[in-house]
Amino acid sequence: QHLALLAQSSGRLQEACELLERAVACDPDDAAVHNNLANVLRALRRTPEAVASYKAALARDPDYINAHFNLATLLMEADDPRGAAHGYREVLRLAPGDADAVGGLGVAMMAAGSTHEAIECFRRALTMRPDDPIAHYNLATALKDEGDPDAALELYRGAVALDRNYAAAYNNIGLLLKIRGETEDAAGAFNHAIRSDPRHIQSYLNFAGLLLAKGDFTRAEELSRRALALDARHCGALQSLGAALTGLRKFDDAERALSQALEIDSELSDARLLLGQVYEKQVRLADAIMQYRAIPAHSASYPFAQNHLGVCLMNQGRIASARAAFERALDADSDYVECHSNILFCSNYEAEIAPSTEFALHRAWARRHAAGGARAAPKPDLAVSRRLRIGYVSPDFCTHPVASFIEPLIAGRDRERFEVICYSDVVYEDDTTRRIRTSADHWCDLRGVDHEKAAAIVREDGIDILVDLAGHTAGNRLPMFARRPAPIQVAYLGYPNTTGLDEMDYRITDELADPPGEADERHSEALVRLRGGFLCYAPPPDAPAVPEPPVLSHGHVTFGSFNNVNKVNEAVVAVWSRILSALPGSKLLVKSRQLVDAAARLRLQKLFAEHGIDDTRIELMGRVPNRVDHLQIYSRVDIALDPFPYNGTTTTCEALWMGVPVITLTGQVHRARVGTSLLHHAGLDEFITDSIEAYIDKSLVTAQDAQKLSALRHELRRLVATSTLTDVERAVDSLQCAYRDMWRRRVDSATANPALTDGPIRP
Numbered sequence: 001q002h003l004a005l006l007a008q009s010s011g012r013l014q015e016a017c018e019l020l021e022r023a024v025a026c027d028p029d030d031a032a033v034h035n036n037l038a039n040v041l042r043a044l045r046r047t048p049e050a051v052a053s054y055k056a057a058l059a060r061d062p063d064y065i066n067a068h069f070n071l072a073t074l075l076m077e078a079d080d081p082r083g084a085a086h087g088y089r090e091v092l093r094l095a096p097g098d099a100d101a102v103g104g105l106g107v108a109m110m111a112a113g114s115t116h117e118a119i120e121c122f123r124r125a126l127t128m129r130p131d132d133p134i135a136h137y138n139l140a141t142a143l144k145d146e147g148d149p150d151a152a153l154e155l156y157r158g159a160v161a162l163d164r165n166y167a168a169a170y171n172n173i174g175l176l177l178k179i180r181g182e183t184e185d186a187a188g189a190f191n192h193a194i195r196s197d198p199r200h201i202q203s204y205l206n207f208a209g210l211l212l213a214k215g216d217f218t219r220a221e222e223l224s225r226r227a228l229a230l231d232a233r234h235c236g237a238l239q240s241l242g243a244a245l246t247g248l249r250k251f252d253d254a255e256r257a258l259s260q261a262l263e264i265d266s267e268l269s270d271a272r273l274l275l276g277q278v279y280e281k282q283v284r285l286a287d288a289i290m291q292y293r294a295i296p297a298h299s300a301s302y303p304f305a306q307n308h309l310g311v312c313l314m315n316q317g318r319i320a321s322a323r324a325a326f327e328r329a330l331d332a333d334s335d336y337v338e339c340h341s342n343i344l345f346c347s348n349y350e351a352e353i354a355p356s357t358e359f360a361l362h363r364a365w366a367r368r369h370a371a372g373g374a375r376a377a378p379k380p381d382l383a384v385s386r387r388l389r390i391g392y393v394s395p396d397f398c399t400h401p402v403a404s405f406i407e408p409l410i411a412g413r414d415r416e417r418f419e420v421i422c423y424s425d426v427v428y429e430d431d432t433t434r435r436i437r438t439s440a441d442h443w444c445d446l447r448g449v450d451h452e453k454a455a456a457i458v459r460e461d462g463i464d465i466l467v468d469l470a471g472h473t474a475g476n477r478l479p480m481f482a483r484r485p486a487p488i489q490v491a492y493l494g495y496p497n498t499t500g501l502d503e504m505d506y507r508i509t510d511e512l513a514d515p516p517g518e519a520d521e522r523h524s525e526a527l528v529r530l531r532g533g534f535l536c537y538a539p540p541p542d543a544p545a546v547p548e549p550p551v552l553s554h555g556h557v558t559f560g561s562f563n564n565v566n567k568v569n570e571a572v573v574a575v576w577s578r579i580l581s582a583l584p585g586s587k588l589l590v591k592s593r594q595l596v597d598a599a600a601r602l603r604l605q606k607l608f609a610e611h612g613i614d615d616t617r618i619e620l621m622g623r624v625p626n627r628v629d630h631l632q633i634y635s636r637v638d639i640a641l642d643p644f645p646y647n648g649t650t651t652t653c654e655a656l657w658m659g660v661p662v663i664t665l666t667g668q669v670h671r672a673r674v675g676t677s678l679l680h681h682a683g684l685d686e687f688i689t690d691s692i693e694a695y696i697d698k699s700l701v702t703a704q705d706a707q708k709l710s711a712l713r714h715e716l717r718r719l720v721a722t723s724t725l726t727d728v729e730r731a732v733d734s735l736q737c738a739y740r741d742m743w744r745r746r747v748d749s750a751t752a753n754p755a756l757t758d759g760p761i762r763p
Contacts, residue, residue: 003019004016004017004019004020004023004036004040005036007019008036008039008040008043013040013043013044014044016040017037017040017041017044020033020036020037020040021037023037024037029060030060031057031058031060031061031064031067032057034053034054034056034057034060034067035053035054035057035064035066035067035070037053038050038051038052038053038054038056038057038067038070038071038074039070041053042070042074047074047077047078050074051071051074051075051078054067054070054071054074055071058071063094065091065094065095065098068087068088068090068091068094069087069088069091069098069100069101069104071087072084072085072086072087072088072090072091072101072104072108073087073104075087076104076107076108076111079111081108081109081110081111081112082108082112084104084107084108084111085105085108085109085112088101088102088104088105088108089105091104092105097128099125099128099129099132099135102121102124102125102128103121103122103125103134103135103138105121106118106119106120106121106122106125106138106139106142107138109121110138110141110142110145115142115145115146116146118142119139119142119143119146122135122138122139122142123139125138125139126139131162132162133158133159133160133162133163133166133169134159136155136156136158136159136162136169137155137156137159137166137168137169137172139155140152140153140154140155140156140158140159140169140172141172143155144172144176149176149179149180152172152176153173153176153177156169156170156172156173156176157173160173160192164196165196165197166196167192167193167194167196167197167200167203168193168200170189170190170192170193170196170203171189171190171193171200171202171203171206173186173189173192174186174187174188174189174190174193174203174206174207174210175206177189178206178210181449181450181452181453183210183214183448183449186210187207187210187211190203190206190207190210191207193207194207199230201227201230201231201234201236201237202236204223204224204226204227204230204237205223205224205227205236205237205240207223208220208223208224208227208240208244209240210448211223212240212243212244212247213447213448214445214447214448215247215426215427215445215447215448217244217245217247217248218244218248220240220243220244220247221241221244221245221248223240224237224240224241224244225241227240228241233264235261235264235265235268235271238257238258238260238261238264238271239257239258239261239268239270239271239274241254241257242254242255242257242258242261242271242274242275242278243274245257246274246277246278246281247427249281249428251278251281251282254274254278255275255278255279258271258272258274258275258278259275262275269295269296269299269300269301269302269305270301272291272292272294272295272301272305273291273292273295273301273304273305273308275291276288276289276291276292276305276308277308279291280308280311280312283315283593283594283596283597283622283623284597285312285315285316285594285597285599285600286597286598286599288308288312289309289312289313291305292305292306292308292309292312293305293309297332302329302332303329303330303332303333303336303339304329305329306325306326306328306329306332306339307325307326307329307336307338307339307342309325310322310323310324310325310326310329310339310342310346311342313325314346314349314566315564315565315566315594315597315600316565316594316597316599316600316603317565317566317568317569317594317600317603317604318603319346319349319350319566319569322346323343323346323347323350326339326340326342326343326346327343330343334368335369337369337478337479338474338476340365340368340369341365341472341473341476341478342472342474343361343365344358344361344362344365344472344497344500345472345473345495347361348496348497348646348671349566349567349569349646351569351570351571351644351645355518355522355668355669356522358497358522358669359498359500359522359523361500362472362497362498362499362500362524363500363524364500365472365500366482366499366500366501366502366524369478369479369482370478370479370482370501370502370503373479373482373483374482374483374484374502374503375455375483375484375485376484377484377486377487378459378462378485378486378487379487380462380464380487380746382746382747382750382751383747384743384744384747387416387417387418387419388417388418388419388464388465388739388740388743389419389421389461389462389463389464389465390413390418390419390420390421390463390464390465390467390739391420391421391422391423391458391461391463391465391466391467391486392406392410392420392421392422392423392440392467392469393423393446393466393467393468393469393470393477393480393481394406394422394423394424394425394426394468394469394470394494395424395425395426395427395470395473395474395475395476396426396469396470396475396494397422397424397426397432397433397436397437398426398428398429398430398432398433399430399431399432399627400432401649401650402469402470402493402494403432403436404537404538404650405493405535405536405537405538405650406436406469406493407432407435407436407439407538408536408538408728408731408732409536409728409731409732409735410422410436410439410440411439412728412729412731412732413732413736414732414736415441417736418736418739419441419442420439420440420441420442421440421441421442421443421444421461421463422436422437422440422442422443422444423444423446423454423457423458423477424437424443424444424445424446424447425446425447425475425477426447427447427475442461444457444461446477451477451479451480451483452483454477454480454485455480455483455484455485456485458480458485458486459485459486463485463486464486464487464488464743465486465487465488465489465490465739465742465743466481466485466486466488466489466490467489467490467491467492468481468489468490468491468492468494468499468504469492469493469494470494470495471491471494471495471496471497471499472495472497472499473494473495478499478501481499481501481503481504482501482503483503484503487746488505488506488742488743488746489503489504489505489506490504490505490506490507490508490525490528490742491504491506491507491508491525492507492508492534493508493534493535496646496669496670496671496674497669497670497671498522498523498524498525499524499525500524501524501525502524504524504525505525505526505742506525506526506527506528506742507523507525507526507527507528508528508530508534508735508738509527509528509529509530509534509670510529510530510531510532510533510534510677511529512533512673512676512677512680512681513534513670513673513674513676513677514527514529514670514673515673516529519669519670522669528738528741528742530731530734530735530738531730531734532681532724532727532730532731532734533677533678533680533681533724533725533731534677535649535653535674535677535678535681535725535731536725536726536727536728536730536731536732537653537657537678537720537725537726538726538728539653539657539717539720539721539726540627540631540657542627542628543628543631543657543658544628544631544632544635544658546635546658546659546713546714546716546717547635547659547713548710548713549638549659549706549709549710549712549713550635550636550637550638551638551703551706551709552706552710555585556583556585556586556587557583557586557587557638557639557703557709558586558587558588558589558636558637558638558639559576559579559580559586559587559588559589559637559638559639559640559641559699559703560588560589560590560591560634560636560637560638560639560640560641560655560660561576561588561589561590561591561640561641561642561643561648561651562590562591562592562630562633562634562640562648562651562654562655563592563642563643563648563651564592564593564594565590565592565594565595565600565603565604566594566646567643567646567647567648568590568604568643569643570607571644572643572644573604573607573608573611574611575692575695575696576588576608576641577608577611577612577613578611578696579641579696579699579700579703580613580617581611581612581613582696582700583700583703583704586617586703587617587618587619588613588617588618588619588641589619589621589633589636589637590604590618590619590620590621591620591621591622591633592621592622592623593622593623594622595620595621595622596622596623601620604618604620605618605620621633630654631654631657631658634654634655634658634659634660635658637655637660638660638703638709639660639661639662639663639699639702639703639709640652640655640660640661640662640663641662641663641699642662642663642664642665642675644664644665644667644672644695645667645668645669645671645672646671646672647664647667647671647672647673647674647675647676648662648674648675649674649678652664652674652675652678652679653678653720653725656678656682656684656716656717656720657716657717657720658717659712659713659714659715659716659717660713660716661684661687661702661709661712661716662675662678662679662684662687663687663689663695663698663699663702664676664678664679664687664688664689664695665689665690665691665692665694665695666688666689666690675688676688678725681723681724681725682719682720682723682725683719683723684716684719686698687702
């Protein structure tokens with residue numbers, strides 16, 4: 001036995017094992033020999049034999065404390081916490097003051113799901129060893145799991161005070177600080193963890209996760225690669241790297257990293273979800289759909305997969321299927337607020353939905369996700385004429401239609417009377433982002449900041465009027481608005497419908513997009529109608545020159561629509577098919593970023609074929625690389641056809657600027673009347689129709705007058721340039737007057753009833 005112990009101490013485990021087996025054969029009743037043999041077998045990872053040897057030792061000496069302790073520790077390693085707990089209790093029966101056994105029992109109880117018992121054990125262990133950092137750590141972890149993060153944080157800090165190199169404790173400090181929104185301190189804690197133990201992989205990955213949420217994809221990539229340098233097959237590191245590379249738009253590299261993770265473990269739903277997002281961002285919708293559908297319903301990733309599946313289906317124009325996917329996601333997670341917003345967004349594409357039903361859906365969203373979240377409105381300085389602080393909130397301060405309409409209004413404001421703060425959730429910043437940031441007085445990046453913390457930031461900034469530019473679109477901050485961080489809250493531009501929130505006081509529109517009467521009844525907000533239209537189009541300075549209409553050289557008329565294909569529903573295709581059928585030889589160019597996807601293309605081709613329109617008459621085109629090339633494609637179109645009931649906005653303005661007349665059909669609700677508003681304020685009422693028959697007739701009459709098309713080609717840009725649609729001064733003045741009216745109403749109401757200064761003031 002002595003020779004065996006010498007061999008074991010020098011690392012010659014197999015030799016030690018053989019010697020101890022001989023010792024057991026010589027004296028099978030010696031409990032210590034069985035215990036020592038079990039220790040060597042454990043080191044050799046021969047777990048079943050080690051368990052048998054410990055039990056053999058205990059059979060010979062039931063009060064053998066070390067054998068009980070060693071067996072309990074081995075059972076914990078073998079994922080048998082109940083068996084381990086029994087062993088530690090046996091140790092404590094024999095030695096009630098054994099602090100290691102108390103701590104071990106706590107660990108076993110945690111693993112068995114008995115958190116309350118674990119906490120009692122860890123408290124006892126900490127009393128026995130108040131200077132033991134592990135005792136602090138274990139109790140902190142149990143309290144964290146029990147839902148007491150503040151006490152856990154204090155104990156983790158106690159652990160690192162006792163052991164400055166306790167990487168796991170620093171890592172958990174970082175996680176708790178991240179949850180609290182203290183991201184800079186969290187980053188510091190993760191850095192401490194990595195410095196304390198450069199091989200602590202989870203610290204690299206948690207730090208990378210923090211940076212991913214903040215949009216710092218470059219540093220997240222670096223940390224993920226450092227983790228992979230420690231373990232090239234670590235699936236968590238591969239997933240983290242894939243997410244970072246996706247953020248950097250290195251899609252091929254991201255696909256490789258995530259595919260490697262799935263090769264190692266095909267059941268990794270998180271990796272599959274991320275891979276689907278890689279495909280989704282590349283508009284490889286069929287590939288993305290396949291990944292999302294492969295994620296099982298029992299997976300924690302399932303709601304997210306169904307939500308993304310819905311987005312892909314919506315982008316293919318399959319609105320009913322998209323709605324079903326969103327609803328499955330919400331059924332799986334009733335608190336999934338972003339998915340619930342997607343259901344509302346999707347409803348805007350449903351041609352047959354009743355306005356009253358839409359309104360009810362939006363109000364239901366507010367009841368589920370905003371009820372009880374509102375605070376009393378901040379008390380502002382009620383001076384009527386003072387400089388107002390306007391906050392704009394958007395994920396779209398980048399090359400995006402929302403930015404193109406809000407940028408001239410921010411740049412053209414009266415800086416002596418209005419101070420602008422932009423609250424940004426932009427993922428991919430670009431030149432537009434930089435221009436808007438320069439134009440604003442202040443810029444606040446909210447990426448990775450939760451809604452509660454974001455609301456606190458806005459309150460601290462003393463915003464007078466907070467303007468939402470997203471509505472129920474992706475990346476919105478409506479849950480922040482539900483917390484009432486500003487005394488006046490306004491919806492504008494980004495969403496063609498009500499938010500449903502009581503806390504949203506106003507929605508900015510105009511009398512054509514939302515005529516007084518029924519429209520007011522379908523909004524939770526009070527409608528503010530700007531004179532001259534709610535939109536101001538800033539023509540691109542690099543727009544190409546307007547060429548002759550293609551009908552003159554081709555001998556046939558080409559209609560066009562550059563809108564998202566989700567707007568091109570069955571009813572729209574039926575009407576466009578009637579127009580094409582009435583004009584033999586005419587063609588239709590449909591351009592949309594989604595049309596690089598085969599399924600999206602096939603859907604449109606089938607719909608037109610059902611109405612007798614041959615593929616040769618329909619040209620389908622995907623996204624082009626840059627704006628100038630995009631605008632140049634309008635040179636191939638004679639007449640633009642506005643879809644319904646969801647009209648175009650930016651596409652209508654672009655078409656007019658490029659000399660292409662747009663035919664629109666006036667509908668019931670805002671999204672079906674935007675075309676009417678744009679054309680009226682551009683001075684082009686003749687292209688506004690009020691019925692399907694009139695829409696078809698106007699399209700045909702316009703198409704048959706080549707001279708008029710030629711004249712329009714040369715006149716439209718001048719007409720638009722001199723219209724109220726592009727009159728920035730008019731738009732800025734109208735918007736600022738609206739803000740002043742809102743403010744004056746607030747002051748007047750508060751003066752008449754001081755008690756109301758704690759809540760919103762609405763007309």
